[in-house]
Amino acid sequence: MLERTRHKNTTQVTFVVAADHPCGEVSVVGDFNDWQPGTHPLRARKDGTRAITVAMPTEQRVRFRYLAHGDYWFDEDSADGHDGTNCYVHT
Template identity: 60%
Template sequence: MLERKLRKNSTEVTFVLPADFPPGPVSVVGDFNGWTPGTHQLKAGKNGLRAATVSLETGRAYAFRYLASGDHWFDDEHADTHDGRNGLIHT
C-alpha cells in the first residue's frame, strides 16, 4: 500500500506492508535512493504493519521495488503503474 502526503516542496510517500509477510527485513529500493538496500528499511509499527516514509520531489515518476531477505525482489500491487520491470509512483 502507498500513502501520500503533499508537503510545501515535496511529497511524502509511505510504503506499507504487513508486518509478517514476507518474513525478515524488507527495504524499499528505487531510483530515489540509488537502488541501495537498507537505506529505507520498513519498520514494524503497533498496527500490524511495517512502513518506510520517503520524501520525494513532487511532479515526477519514480521506479521502485521491494527487496526482502534471501534476495527476494517483489512489486507493490498498489503502484500507480508498472514499466514491465518496476513499479512506478507518480508524485
C-alpha cells in the same frame, strides 16, 4: 500499500507491507536511493504493518521495488503502474 502526503515542494510517500509477509527484513529501493538495498528499511508500526516514509520532489515518476531477506524482490500492488520491470509512483 502506498500512502501519500503532498506538500508544496515535496511528497511524502509511505511504503507499507504486512508485518509477516514476506518474513524477515524488507527495504524499499528505487530511483530515490540509487537502488541501494538497506537504505530505507521498513519498520514495525503499531497497526501491525511495516513501513518507511520517504520525502521526494513533487511531480516526479519514481521507480521502485521491495527487497526482502534472501534476495526476494517483489512489487507493490497499489503502485500507480509498472514499466515491465519496476513499479512506479507519481509524486
